[in-house]
Amino acid sequence: MRFLSDNAATVHPKVWDALQAADEVDTPYDGDSWSQRLDTAFGELFGREVAVLWVATGTAANCLALAGLVQPHGGVVCHEEAHIEMDEAGAPGFYLHGAKLMLAQGEGAKLTPDAIRAVVDPIRDDVHQVQPHAISVTQASEYGRAYRPEELQAIGALALERGLGLHVDGARFGNAVAYLGCSPAEAVGPAKALSFGCVKNGAMNAEAIVFFDPALADMVQYRRKRAGHLQSKGRFLAAQLLAMLQDDLWLENARAANAAAQAIVAEASERLMHPVEANEVFMRLTADEREALRRQGFEFYDWGADAARFVAAWDSDQSAARALGRAIASL
């Protein structure tokens, strides 16, 4: 009974079907008929014109999106526990040619206008200090918290006021939308670019970079090729993305993952470290308690000395999740 992560989950049958349907020769790279449909498909999802580039990983999606917003001598304001800061091996430094991550604090790994100002305002407007060029937020956050539409609007207003681009790392965007019950457009707010995650949500190895300013994609497509991320059989990535959008599979999968997370929580909510607004559950559990759970066959990561992280995926067994919840409640 595995609750280690959603990043190694199985591939959804509809994604498999789409992959196999794409197994015919077509124009290489992104000239194929699947890739050519992405702008329209995502445009319908978000209700406005967008330009979309596929890539294989979330790290590539985040860093290429930021490459459209940040010059090498600039900086990106992000949370000190953001994935781009903590878990991407310095990829932003590579893709942005040495630009700086400017670390803000905030409850639940979420940024607020005040937290951003606390980072940005002390920066002297001179050449000695790196100037911010963009803000990056994670929806849902690294602690499974969802930004409300009005929170994103407030951050977007600050970004506009300061001339900063806004990027949303949506590795678990579907989980946030499923939780919020709002439209995808509301859940991304006034962002210039979104990393629309699929790998954690039922795809094999395809993510979408959605540019709400389509001109950015014109530039970033060069950076994608230059980073070795332009696959010659790109139709297999595009097909995955289209399958995820078809009949809102992305949302259906996210709901399943969120439901499993809620099942874990249901009877043991007093142990929660963060409200569960996506598919991640952080709970206070002693080493002995964790050991007891593992003896019952549950797999998960320790989170520091006194806590554990459980992550549900689209394919998590709901009864296993309930069993885990009961096991925790019985500790």
Added chain:
Amino acid sequence: MRFLSDNAATVHPKVWDALQAADEVDTPYDGDSWSQRLDTAFGELFGREVAVLWVATGTAANCLALAGLVQPHGGVVCHEEAHIEMDEAGAPGFYLHGAKLMLAQGEGAKLTPDAIRAVVDPIRDDVHQVQPHAISVTQASEYGRAYRPEELQAIGALALERGLGLHVDGARFGNAVAYLGCSPAEAVGPAKALSFGCVKNGAMNAEAIVFFDPALADMVQYRRKRAGHLQSKGRFLAAQLLAMLQDDLWLENARAANAAAQAIVAEASERLMHPVEANEVFMRLTADEREALRRQGFEFYDWGADAARFVAAWDSDQSAARALGRAIASL
């Protein structure tokens, strides 16, 4: 009847089988049981200890391999028509942090020790000129020519003498081995790193970087993650590679492609611009002749004003190849 390129060909059924067999949750990234078998599997192929990293594209494979051999202030000697120079959008400049490609000439897009010396010898040994750190050759070359084992030994001896690392871009390595009839070890010579291509040879989106100096992989694995090329469901890449090695599928597929190329050539060899030693055929054909072929349903690329390039793939229809050969002979 498509002879445009091998880079968008279909996926071999055995690769599909392997992909589907890998659709179970396992350790993410490259901790899964498929990825863990790569070093051994490639070690057996080459008859010595190797360390192997998977990536999704040939560009990433080439540039990450070179990142193990070249410092940012150094240079890479390559042919002026090498893929890394002509068709990777400046990716070496990105991955090597501004290191320089040093362009050599040579018949058939092949380097020789003399051609390399012609580039390297005039470089003054001072800080004003970029110093070479590595040599990169393509096996088979961009014009479908195969390096003989003794040619690689000679280049390797020069590399050793000058303290340069040797990299082999093997996007069509299988085609070269199939043509040469030698062992894989002989076809790679004394290289430090090989980009072992699979995408053009029946895989979906997996290439192997084979390090003959395993210590290089210890460093390059950081660069791979930093470049956003460490996929979380890496088992799907490893599974493709293992399927390619299983029962020498890589060689069988390459032989099929080569055979189709020879079928094109068979009756019209006087038009050849280069001997056909892999799966690419370059022929002198006027615009009118090309037009005539296209009217008969053949698809291919123009190669300048007076020539055409035909590329056969593992799944090329042998009778279509023969038909193309006859059509050319009848022009």
Added chain:
Amino acid sequence: MRFLSDNAATVHPKVWDALQAADEVDTPYDGDSWSQRLDTAFGELFGREVAVLWVATGTAANCLALAGLVQPHGGVVCHEEAHIEMDEAGAPGFYLHGAKLMLAQGEGAKLTPDAIRAVVDPIRDDVHQVQPHAISVTQASEYGRAYRPEELQAIGALALERGLGLHVDGARFGNAVAYLGCSPAEAVGPAKALSFGCVKNGAMNAEAIVFFDPALADMVQYRRKRAGHLQSKGRFLAAQLLAMLQDDLWLENARAANAAAQAIVAEASERLMHPVEANEVFMRLTADEREALRRQGFEFYDWGADAARFVAAWDSDQSAARALGRAIASL
């Protein structure tokens, strides 16, 4: 009566003499007879073999020194208020090709082994997190604090244990040595590279990068040229450095600056925010008090809302410093 900074002070007459004595044609770049004497001169100063490169600025000195110690995918542990983090416009990100500064805390802008461990120990030893490659400390620190020889030994021992290079930013190295009364070798500890500052200490535009591992200079000299820091009339930089070493002018000038700082402090030490161990004085002073001082003709920078920074230089008027001290005491 200027106590704004030491970075724009006048040039010492002996430096002028040396500059003019160097105004004869010689081998360009660093082939001249002045540049050729640097290794020996600094070797005598530190009592061991060193290799020395001149550059025009402290930022270039720091970043080139670090380029010898850090790979692009690595990190540098430094204080969160270190000059390389706060005031070099992201130069480390540029010179180190995206490597990361890892920010530690510590009183008086000084690092301790514990503070370094607090940054380094939580880093997982995997490819997802940037691994540290070096430590950089500032002697004297950004708050005018001097590392004792035993403190540097302790940090060096940790660096050795973890396989990290140690760099000392010595923009005000002379002031530290003057305060400590120890040898230059003791004040630099087991560092691999030192930015030996002269610009703030009586030179015009020359700093020395001292490599205690001479092999590092062999590589960094390429990086220096590549960064546009190899001046063709390099003899004018070397001459400045030699003049600074001659008869310990560097130490004499630093003593003068330190003495002026102590004169400021003498009668108002209760206002100090940090012990004065170099030539910088940080004092609690209200806005009204600062205004009062400025009306008396004293120039200095505010340091936040409730404090001021006074910096003495080699050419500070000692009586002006005493007058400032009395004026503060009289507030």
Added chain:
Amino acid sequence: MRFLSDNAATVHPKVWDALQAADEVDTPYDGDSWSQRLDTAFGELFGREVAVLWVATGTAANCLALAGLVQPHGGVVCHEEAHIEMDEAGAPGFYLHGAKLMLAQGEGAKLTPDAIRAVVDPIRDDVHQVQPHAISVTQASEYGRAYRPEELQAIGALALERGLGLHVDGARFGNAVAYLGCSPAEAVGPAKALSFGCVKNGAMNAEAIVFFDPALADMVQYRRKRAGHLQSKGRFLAAQLLAMLQDDLWLENARAANAAAQAIVAEASERLMHPVEANEVFMRLTADEREALRRQGFEFYDWGADAARFVAAWDSDQSAARALGRAIASL
């Protein structure tokens, strides 16, 4: 009797005067009164609004100027013997974050619209090939040839048509203007940025980057600091530049150097490899002939096996130049 290079010549007395006049404390970096006068002074020279940044070396000037015109994924068309390609240790790759130099051919190291088109036109307009972003020409060229105003206009027209920025490397700009007898504005043509060289022309260590699009300087000033080229006592660089402009010292010095070059040529013009349009003289001379000249006390560089390069500087002894000319004539 030294004709090795102009890059290590002495410093003009008026530059010394200016340096010493600048030896008073002022605002650091480029806030001082000397630096603040540069825009106006160069604006008068060129008859239009400009923004000027000082740096210490020509390599830094060239690369920072190009950083304003070229994105990391772009390219710079330059001559295959351009200084930025041959003698700057890969600095463009560093400053432009891996952007590519695209090498054109042309007599006398000069580009022509045709030569540029020969490089640019074959580049496919797709993401697989690096796209050109700028053109860089050297005035006077690396072989001492001067671009006529109409030649620059023609190149500028092509640049405009293709959307490319135009940069002029003017390491020996004064020599070109002195030869052409035109205005500085005519000699720079429709460039966006000029590296206005002074070091080879009587200064100690100051060059000007002149931006004819002042907005570029707003960005490049961040890059200058980030490259460690913002000196804290920048007044000493600005003072040198102002001294060079004062009473057209730059032109007077260049004329002196050109005159010395012509004196060398006067009696031996049949040996010339290139017309002498600046201060460099390239002559066919056998090894024996060169040996004979050296025995007479003349110092110069070999230029390949059968030629020599003589460079005159602002301070070259005119009688020594004539003596050299006679010695060559007498061979």
